[in-house]
Amino acid sequence: MDNSLKYRMLKYKTKNNIKLALIATTILAVSCSKKEKVYIDKEYVKPKIVKEASSAFQSPEESLNSFYLPEGYKIELVASEPMIDEPVTLAWDGDGKLYVAEMNTYMQDIDGTGTKRSISKIKQLIDTDGDGKMDKSTVFIDSLMLPRMILPLGDGELVVNETDSYDLWFYKDTNKDGVADTKKRVYGYGARRGGNLEHQQSGLLWNLDNYVYTTYNPVRFKFKKDTVISEKISHMPRGQWGLTQDDMGIMYYSTAGGENPAYGFGQPAQYGDFSPKERLEEGFNITWPIVGTPDVQGGPRRLKEDGTLNHFTGVAGQEIFRGHKLPSNMYGDLFIPEPVGRFIRRAKVTNDNGLKVLKNAYHETEFLGSTDLNFRPVWSQTGPDGTLYVVDMYRGIIQESNWTREGSAIRPVIKRKKLDKNIGKGRIYRIVHEDFEPDQNPTLLNKSAKELIEYLGHKNGWHRNTAQKLIILKEDLSIIPDLKELSRDNEGGFIQKWFGDDSKDYGLERIHALWTLEGLGEVDKELIIEKFSDKDPRVRITAIRLSERFIENGETDLFNYFEVLAKDASVEVVNQLALSLRYNDTEQSTSLLKKLQEKYEENISIAHSTKESLKKDDEVLNALKIRIKDKPSKTSVLRGYDIYNQLCITCHGPDLKGLPKEDGSLVAPTLIGSKRVKGDKTKLVKLVLNGLIGEVDGVDYGVMMPLKDNENIWIADVLTYIRELNDEDAVSSWGDVGKTRQRNKRKDYWTLEELEKSK
Structure with missing residues (x-):
């Protein structure tokens, strides 16, 4: 049964009780006949720890045998040397072409000699036969200085940032040969970016709210067809390598320098960094590698008795998994690569009365571990095929030269293990499950804006976000009525529940429709007010955020609705109201915030939000x-x-x-x-x-x-x-x-x- 028929059935109104009974019977029959397999990860027996592993290079096939995963999961090779060399991050365009940034000069010896040479590359990889393994490669951009951020836009279009620079460059392949042939700076900042390359920006994440974010810089961007608009925002969290978002656009940061695996996810980034200690379960920072970790900067104090890493230290490239071709209990989990410990943590994101809390998915075990000392996971990402991808820089030294100097704790270890000799390779893997067949490459780039609308409710978050981005870049305003109609349809969840149609999350579809309207410059006040009472609390949260432009203008007629939302059954809705009211300086706003502050003084999240919103300014x-x-x-x-x-x-x-x-x-x-x-x-x-x-x-x-x-x-x-x-x-x-x-x-x-x- 196609979606349009389902909509018509549900919207069809009749006073004939017999017809209603027949429909109800059909619904019940369909719902009872469809059963979803429930996946519960079995604890796997952690293998014997290899305390002193060899540092010798292993072939890609040999490395595959060094991994340990829970039962049912497998790891597959997607690309390796010589196709790629020193990969650090990746991104797909709308047709599944994979762009890989390489830092080809990174730590080529123990002293980091020649690091700032402009010989690094961005490759374009294509899987031509659909088997999941890349078989065609071109150098999309050559002669770069340690590229660190990439963002695909339209067909053959890529935005790039290099180390030691704030600038954003727009590259385009105009003749479709896999090589960029035009280049234009779309954002420039007069000063040279300072600081060690490990402590510079990462990201270029196109967020649900249509802004593009990075980690360190207090600036966010909006990309239009012909221009880039920058906006300073000083309260954002500042992370290091890696930036990810969940279904509601909440971003997750990490920092290796602060040994902090995850923070900043207590609220949307534009409201500031909310990272209470309660966000991590007790003992979350204790790590469980399966191989000895001799090359840790902190030396012996950072090791357990068995020689393994005892605490996160090199966290990088985290990802909220939002794919549809792995067990459903994996959706929404946070995956945290730890390149020093050679493992990847899987964290369950739980909700404790409105506060997001991270818990290790396994007891004293990691999701993925390797006994190969050259395994260096530095990035993870949900793929368009619905699986989880991992970028392995596959090398001996992972720390930058400032930490490997004479007198450092790891320099003697590097020399003893000859880790400085292991350079010039790299692997990309994907994690699959025996019960799922990954999707084939998508074909979104040549679809019209109207055709892309159906992907706003796709089960894979990659498709939803990519479709939203492409629609906005096309700037086709003729689809605004379609988007409004889609955002008004409150019945999808009913169909999904009773007819067993699990191809879409209709609440998320409405959310993406609303944000797509925002990206096209259409925020309809009447529609926003209507969505204040949407049956899905996530849509109500979205409506409150979108109402901020009216709040900032001092439009007090919305406060009748805010008084109702202040009593919402969802604490997340109330918390969003407390966050958004900071943009209104009226007495009504202050009064309502004080009521919320008093009522929710025991709620960690709302207490923080009301306190910060009552400041109404950057006091510092x-x-x-x-x-x-x-x-x-x-x-x-x-x-x-x-x-x-x-x-x-x-x-x-x-x-x-x-x-x-x-x-x-x-x-x-x-x-x-x-x-x-x-x-x-x-x-x-x-x-x-x-x-x-x-x-x-x-x-x-x-x-x-x-x-x-x-x-x-x-x-x-x-x-x-x-x-x-x-x-x-x-x-x-x-x-x-x-x-x-x-x-x-x-x-x-x-x-x-x-x-x-x-x-």
Whole structure:
């Protein structure tokens, strides 16, 4: 039975009770005849741990034998060397062509010699026979400097960002030969991007809300057919390598520097970082590899008695799985690659009274583990075929050269295991299940906007998001009536339940229809009000978010509806209302927020949302602006504020007092009241230029990376901001940083003892 017939049946109204009875009987018969297999992962017996594995390269076929997965799951090779070399991320276009970014100069020896050469590539891979394995490869873009972000748009179109740059470049293959032949900068930022390459932006994620997000930068983008619009948003979480979203556009961040596997998913990113400690179950950060981990930066303190990694440290490339060709109990789970520990964690995303909580899906076991020391999972992603893909950089050294220098804990291990010799390879895998056949390649690029509408309710989240993106890029306004009709159809869930049609989630279909309308510039107030009472709470949440443009304009007629939504049975709906009301400065908004604050003071999420919304402003930044209003260093302080929140915040925390770990200790020492910050400016600059190793005030925080690759003004600005919050004078770009850089001949990290003795 096709969908249009189902709609007509359900919408058909009759007073004839006999007809209604017949329909009800048919519904019952169909629903009872269809049974879905229930999948419950069986605990698999963890294999004996290989404490001291060989570091020798294994062939792709040999590596497949090194993996351990739960019963029923299999791992398949999609591509390997020589087709790909040093892969770090991937993305598909609407027809399933796979783009792979390679960092071909990354750590080619223990010192990272030649890292900044512009010889890296982006490949285009195609599976021509539909067997799931790539068999055609072209160099889509050559001569790049460590490409780190890619976003496919239309046919042969790719947006790219390179390391040490904020710029976004639009490449296009106009003659369909698999090689880009035109290039245009669509976003530029005057300054060169500073910081170690591990601590720069990742992402270019086209979110459900039609903005494109990255991890570090406080900027988001909207892509139109002929232009890119940027918008500054200073409250966003800042992660490192990897960015993913769930069905509602909630993004999940991670940071290796802060050893934080997952955060920022307590609310949509534009409302700020909400990451309470309760978001992770107790013991979540304890890891369960199956191979000894000799090359961990923290040394022995980061190892268990059996020699395996005891805590997340290299987390990267996480993914909320939203595919349809693996067991349904896997949908919505978070997968976290750990390249240092050579495993991938599967986390269940549970709901505790409106608070998302992550729990390991297995007891003292990981979803995927390998005994191959060169297995380096750095990215994971839901594929258009409905399976889970994994990017394996497959190499010896995974840490960047700032962490492998003389004096580091891992340099002797790298030499002993000869890990520095293992370069120039790479693999892409997909995880499948014995009970499912992966889909074939999609064909979305040449479909009209009207034809793409049906994919807004596809079971695979990749299809839904890709269809939404392509419709918006086509800018075909003739389909707006169709999208409105689709978003108004509240009956899909009834059909899905009774007729056993599990091809679509009709609530999600309505959500994508609404956001697609937003992307086309059509936010209908009447429709939004209608959706306030949609039977699916996720649609009600979407309607509240879309009403923010009216809230910002001070349209108080919506408050009659908000008063009703404040009593909604769903705490998630109430929480979204608390978040959105921050955009309205009226007394009605404040009054309603205070009522919610009082009623939900025991609810972690709503209590946080009401507290933040009642601020109605960025108190930190406003206080800073007032503080420096008449100071000549004002511009430098504000630039430093941005730099700090892009780089330093992940270790030193938003308040400069050090970011707390799960056990209460700090990732990095406090900068408030620090003798290094308040002391000699020259020594502070030297510390920042070369980095720091060893104890700080009796505590070993690991390694502070050198920042000498950044320009003098960059270093001066961030240090001026930090010193301003310590009531100290500014650091000048040339007088303090430039001269110190010229005189500083040191190549290695400082220890505090050596720094104090230095002239």
